[in-house]
Amino acid sequence: xxxxxxxxxxxxxxxxxxxxxxxxxxxxxxxxxxxxxxxxxxxxxxxxxxxxxxxxxxxxxxxxxxxxxxxxxxxxxxxxxxxxxxxxxxxxxxxxxxxxxxxxxxxxxxxxxxxxxxxxxxxxxxxxxxxxxxxxxxxxxxxxxxxxxxxxxxxxxxxxxxxxxxxxxxxxxxxxxxxxxxxxxxxxxxxxxxxxxxxxxxxxxxxxxxxx
Numbered sequence: 332x333x334x335x336x337x338x339x340x341x342x343x344x345x346x347x348x349x350x351x352x353x354x355x356x357x358x359x360x361x362x363x364x365x366x367x368x369x370x371x372x373x374x375x376x377x378x379x380x381x382x383x384x385x386x387x388x389x390x391x392x393x394x395x396x397x398x399x400x401x402x403x404x405x406x407x408x409x410x411x412x413x414x415x416x417x418x419x420x421x422x423x424x425x426x427x428x429x430x431x432x433x434x435x436x437x438x439x440x441x442x443x444x445x446x447x448x449x450x451x452x453x454x455x456x457x458x459x460x461x462x463x464x465x466x467x468x469x470x471x472x473x474x475x476x477x478x479x480x481x482x483x484x485x486x487x488x489x490x491x492x493x494x495x496x497x498x499x500x501x502x503x504x505x506x507x508x509x510x511x512x513x514x515x516x517x518x519x520x521x522x523x524x525x526x527x528x529x530x531x532x533x534x535x536x537x538x539x540x541x542x543x
Contacts, residue, residue, distance in 0.1 A: 332387075333429040334461035335370055335505060336468040337526055341425050342366045342418060343473045344530040351534045351543065358414040360485030363478055364502060365418020368493055369426075371501035386493060387423050396427040401540040403491070415488050420541060421533065428533050437461075437520055444519040459514075464521040466513040482506060 333341070342363060345352045356362050372378040372386045383389070388399040404420045438457035445456045468474050482502055487495040537543060 332426040332434075333529075334458075334465050335367060335509070336465035336474070337429070337461065337521075337529070338366055338370075338422055338425055339363060339478050340468065340471075340473060340523075340526050341530040341533055342421055343478055344527055345421070345534055345537070350530075351537055352417075355543075356414050356417075358412065358485075359477075360481040360483075361412050361415040362418040363482050364485040364487055364498060365415040365420075365490070366422045367482075367501060367505060368415075368419050368487070368490060368498045369422050371493055371498045374497065374501045374504060386491065387426055388491070389423075389426075393427050393431045397424065397536060397540050400424055400427070404541050407490075411490060412486075412488055415486075416490070417541070417543070419490055421537065424536050424540060425529070425533050428536055429529060432532060433525070433529060437525075440520045460518055460520050462513050463516050463518040464526075466510060466515060467517060469510045479506065 344350060346356055346359070346362075347353060352362075369386045372382050378386075388396065388403055390396040390399055400420050400423045404416065407416055434457070437460065438454065441456040441460040445459065448456075448459075450456050450459075483506070485502070487498040487502070489495050490498075
């Protein structure tokens with residue numbers, strides 16, 4: 332699964348010229364708030380598997396995961412703020428796409444690149460790399476000029492049993508505290524080019540799954 336800034340950069344990329352959602356998002360703040368909503372379950376500590384899987388509409392295979400997302404989107408598209416719902420769906424598609432294409436190579440490369448540190452859990456090297464990438468996005472123009480201002484004025488909605496208040500609190504944590512929790516070290520594996528390739532794949536899946 333992708334880290335939060337990889338999610339937001341991917342979502343932002345889909346809104347740019349030539350992207351699938353270019354000129355189609357009426358409420359950018361709602362869209363970005365929907366993007367971060369599924370990860371709000373981890374705000375008060377890493378949630379148990381059942382809670383995380385439910386929030387992400389997750390399944391055992393990418394095919395079923397994509398199907399879950401498409402069914403949820405179609406069921407809710409007339410009942411929720413559309414851009415918020417779209418963001419929620421895109422987050423989950425991005426996680427499925429990341430796991431399908433990038434998780435194993437990034438985690439393997441991170442272990443090789445981060446030999447100076449010993450991790451108790453083998454998965455931690457991959458997460459450390461994602462968090463290094465996240466840290467260095469806080470001064471990038473896509474975040475400073477576009478996404479961060481939009482998030483500040485966004486309205487949250489309850490979605491898939493996730494309370495609006497929880498999503499709002501997660502938004503505040505992301506904007507006020509998140510970067511302070513990260514190490515100030517440059518990423519060793521993940522690059523902007525990798526994230527944009529992920530966005531291209533997410534875009535192709537959105538066309539298939541959401542029919543947008």
